[in-house]
Amino acid sequence: MNPLPLTIGSPLSCPSVRIPGLSCHVRAPFIAFLATAIAVISAESTESWVEETFEDFRDGTFLDGGSNLYVSAKGRLQIINRWDFNNDGFPDIVMPAGHGHTEKENTRIYLNRGENIDGRSRIDIPGNGTRDGVVVDLNRDGFNDLVVANHSDSHFAEVDAWVFWGSPSGFTAGNRTELPAFRATSVTAGDFDGDSWVDLAFACEWKERKGDEAVSLVYWNSPEGFSSDNRLSLKFGDGEVVRKFAAEDLDMDGTDDLVATTATETTISLSSRDALKRPDARIVLDLGGVGVSVGNVNGDGFPDLVVCGNDRVVIIRGSADGFKTDDIEILEVSQPRDVELADVDRDGLDDIVVANFAAKGGATWTDSCVFYARSSGFSQDAMAALPTLGASAVSVGDLNADGFPEIVFSNSRSTNEMDLLSYVYWNRKGAFQFGDHTQLATPGTLGNAIGDVDQDGLPDVMFFSDEGGFRDGPTTSHVYWGDGTRNFSAEQRTGFGTHHIFGHGHADLDDDGQVDLIFCEDNFNSYIDHEQSGLIFYWGNGSGFSGPSNLTLDSAYGGVRIADINRDGYLDILSGGAVFELGDPDTHGFPIFWGSREGFQHQNRTVIPLSAERIRGPLLMDLNRDGWLDIAGHLDKGTVTLWWGGEVGFTAENVTLLDLERPDSLMYLKAADFNKDGWLDLFLPQRGPPEGTEVSSFIYYGSENGYANDRRAEVGTFVPYQNSIADFDRDGWLDIFVTSYGGEVSGNRPSLIYWGSDEGFGVRPRLELPSYGSSGSETLDYDGDGWLDILVANHRRSGSTLDPAPHRHKTESMLYWGGKDGFSSGQRWEVEATGPSGLNLRDVGNSYDRGLYEDYVSSVFDIPEGVRPDRLDFSADTPHGTGVEFQVRMAGKMQDLASVSWIGPDGPGSWYRVSGARLPEGSGTFLQYRARLTTPNGAATPYLERVEISFSNE
Known part of the structure; x- marks a missing residue:
């Protein structure tokens, strides 16, 4: 007895050992030689052929290289990815929690009632990633107007600045002017051209055309108002982005001047030098920053800068000679974000008020400060410390008409929490005290302003915000327990405390019969260098889960793939994200954590080097049908990287780049055999523009020659994320469910189903299903009616720019129930989830046709002379409707096996399902069996533990 390992190619194909560039025909003589040699060695008497150990089974081959089937070290053949967490045979649902924050938060206006400023006088108006604002009467109608600088609508940066025109009815979206000023961070108002009309300067990144250098903008005011045709573009330094603008008459000529700060310099454009229109006349100070203010700190009558x-x-x-950086004074503050000059103690000298974001270690619970001006200058001794939480902006103004200005701080963040209370510190004759302050609810406010918006003579307070809520946690991920019906509910679920889960996977990792759960935690505390990122393991124990245990990554990004990659009987984990090479911190890549008898260990890993910062969970399938799992992922725009697997693992020399000839940014790659030719095809979802404009995604059809641009098709998509492939209508052709993640501007777009056919995906009109920024999907028959259902994870419900409604990550995800009449909004279950970013990367079913089975093909047995196969016995555990079935084939020559049909009790197409079945008489020297492991719904797996083929004399 001596088995010869061969490789299965597709569900019904012949054995093949394929290496890129080599054909099966070239190697046929080599295979025949091996077969002859083995026949001589194996010509001895035997009563049966038995396979029952890991070593026995490991030399067989697995459908798709074992991407969803393996033999464990215990000698049990089993399906890897399973959806039943409590061993009751019914599919359960994992709904991971991503981030639960809001985006594009409202601008909040708190009307002033003297010292009575609270939520009862609050007015909300729409925002659009608003960072700054100013209150001023621009059209001289007696009503103050509100100008806001909008930075971005989540991922979409091409947003306009807005002028809300004051009126007796307040500010409304119907009474505003929109001015192009993309990625604006600051706005200031002043009469920069001396015509008595107040103009507007936006620190922004406007580009006239794609590829142009970014510029800031001045919009000129006039009796006709503002127009995109009446503006001035401003460049500073070597194309540097302006962080902050300030306006003041520095040269005392009656016309306002403009001060701009970038990361490396501060630029003064004096009207007396016509410096706005003459860049060569600017005064450039070799000193950068994020905030700037103008005042007079020493009482000499000359404006000073801070x-x-x-x-x-x-x-x-x-001074009379202007500004010089060789005569400066420096005050140490850990992380200042904004500054204002104001005489808070009424001694005639402007004091310095600083919004301090964080302490040196990064903690945002720290002090902002007031530096009191003295005739001798400033010092730490003459400083008042005022507690704040991630202070990002400050304004100063007299809110209670007592002659002493109050201080308003924008508190933006405390660790992950952005829904904070911002502070109004009341001025008591120049002194401020924590406890003598008003707290106003603000969502992640990045700016504030003071101005009278209701014309009652009292300046009001407004806060400008982008994001609110929890940025990356803490949240609760859930397992919803299924019972084979449509009775999923919040009452039947188990919760896991998590932070920003960015993918998950599940399998019986330790072969104890219980499915284990892996969460990929990408962020724990936002915006710190030393993140707590990695894989979190919860171990199934029959009644729930134990754990957690953890594996460290620099970034756990985009899910995992689980398979026995190195064929040692232990499941391995291929993770998206990034780690560095142990012992070589300068080398980073994505990891394979190798399973072993001791489980998973931090140091037992292989790092596949990356040129990019990180990679989304890549594809793990046998794309060239050589029997080894390959990896496909997206690193650089317009390319797919293919790492070819082999006996020696993955090497830098065995990599192929697929050039798409188009600069696509791709999301999660999928593969299936769409055209039934026995080769895996690739679905490459193009992320596209974030506003949700429809673009095309590619389908690359596989072949023995690999993938090529002349063998591809396109389907329209709206920012597809993690998608699913299945035969929803049971017509025998695979369909594609495409999520629609985008929609910042246009609102949520529908998810899509493209119907497969023998002519591709364009024969039938696509089906549109409502969803809310869908980011992931899974397709199982959850209710046991024989039709696939679609679980849709919705990442974010879009808000509005017309009404005060931000984007919300806490929104409903949904389960569309399948049936003979298809899918509809009236047939779905909804449950609130917290911004899930994708679901399990693995579809239910096998890689080729998504059938609920996996195939194992034995090694080849050389039948001794004088006997023939007589009986097939097997030992298998088949819980919850799972099953194992067999076919056999024989041939007189090794090379003829490829052309011999697999047969069961009734010939080709039939299967042996009962142990002890008699085998039909046949002739041949070489024998193989094929075992098919089936599952009714993807929830459970059978276990094949022993196969015996007995022989009788001819």
């Missing part, structure tokens, strides 16, 4: 940034606040005193 610039904040990095870990300092810098005072640049003005």
Whole structure:
């Protein structure tokens, strides 16, 4: 007895050992030689052929290289990915929690009632990633107007600035002017051209055409108002982005001047030098920052500048000779974000008020400060510390008409929490005290302003916000327990405390009969360098889960693939994201964590080097049908990287780049045999523009020559994310369910089903199913009616720019019930989820046709002379409707096996399902069996533990 390992190619194909560039015909003589040699060695008497150990089974081959089937070290053949977590035979649902924050938060206006400023006087108006604002009467109608600088609508940065025109009825979206000023971070108002009309300057990144250098903009005001045709573009430095603008008459000529800060310099454009229109006339100070203010700190009548940034606040005193950086004063502040000059103690000298975001270690619970001006200058001794939480902006104004200005701080963040209370510190004759402050609810506010918007003579307070809520957790991920009906509910679920889960997977990782759960935690505390990122394991124990245990990654990004990649009997984990090479911190890539008898260990891993920062969970399938699992992923725009697997693993020399000839950014790659030719085809979802405009995604058809641009098709998509492939209508052709993640501008787009056919995906009109920023999907028959259902994870419900409604990540996900009449909104279950970012990357069913089975093909047995196969016995555990069935084939020559049909009790197409079945008489020297492991719904697996083929004399 001596088995010869061969490789299965597709569900019904012949054995093939394929290496890119080599054909099966070239190697046929080599295979025949091996067969002859084995026949001589194996010509001895035997009563039966038995396979019952890991070593016995490991030399067989697995459908799709074992992407969803393996033999464990215990010698049990089993399906890998399973959806039943409590061993009752019914599919359960994992709904991971991503981030639950809001985006594009409202602008909140708190009307002033003296010292009575609270939520009862709050007015909300729409925002669009608003960072800054200013209150001023631009059209001289006696009503103050509100100008806001909008930075971005989540991923979409091409948003306009807005002018809300004041009126007796307040501010409305129907009474506003929209001014192009993309990615604006600051706005200031001033009469920059001396015509007595107040103009607007936006620190932004406007581009006239794609590829142009970004510029800031000045919009000129006039009796006709503002127009995109009446503006001035401003460039600073070597194309640097302006962080902050300030306006003041610095040269005292009656016309306002403009001060701009970038990361490396501060630029003064004096009207007396016509410096706005003459860049060569600007005054450039070699000092950058994120905030700037103008005032008079020493009472000499000359304006002074204060610039904040990095870990300092810098005072640049003005004089008759202008501003000089060789005569500056520096005050140490850990992370200043904004600064205002104002005489808070009424001594005639402007004091410095600083919004301090965080302490040196990054903690945002720290002090902002007031530096009191003295005739001798400033010092830490003459400083008032005012507690804040991630202070990002400050304004100063007299809110109670007592002559002493109050201080308003925007509190933006405390660890992951952005829904905070911002502070109004009341001025008591120049003194401020924590506890003597008003707290106003604000969602992640990044800016604020003071101004009278209701014309009652009292300045009001407004806060400008982008994101609110929890940015990356804590949240609760859930397992919803199924019972084979449509009775999923919040009452029947188990919760897991998590932070920003970005993918998950599940399998019986330790072969104890219980399905285990892996969460990929990408972020724990946002915006810190030393994140707590990695894989979280919860171990199934029959009644629930135990754990957690953890594996460390720099970034656990986009899910995992689970398979026995190195064929040692232990499941391995291929993870998206990134880690560095142990012992070589300069080398980073994505990891394979190798399973072993001791489980998974931090140091037992292989790192596949990356040129990119990280990779989304890649595809793991046998794409070239050589019997080894390959990896396909997206690193650079317009390319797919293929790492070819082999006996020596993955090497840098065995990599192929597929050039799409189009600069697509791709999401999660999928593969299936759409055209039934026995080769896996690739579905490459193009992320496309974030506003949700329809673009095309590619389908690359596989062949023995690989993938090529002349063998591809296209389907329209709206920012597809993690998608599913299945035969929804049971017509024998695979369909594609495509999620629609985008829609910042246009609102949520529908998810799509493209119907497969023998002519591709364009024969029938696509089906559109409502969803809310769908990010993931899974397709199982959850209710046991024989039709596939679609679980849709919705990432975010889109808000509005016309009404005060932000984008919300806490929204309904849904389960569309399948049936003979298809899918409809009236037939679905909904449950609130917290911004899930995708579901399990693995579809239910096998890689080729998504059938609920996996195939194992034995090695080849050389039948001794004088006997023939007589009886097939097997030992298998088949819980919950799972099953094992067999076919056999024989041939007189090794090379003829490829052309011999698999047969069962009734010939080709039939299967042996009962142990002890008699085998039909046949002739041949070489024998193989094929075992098919079936599952009714993807929830459970059978276990094949022993196969015996007995022989009788001819």
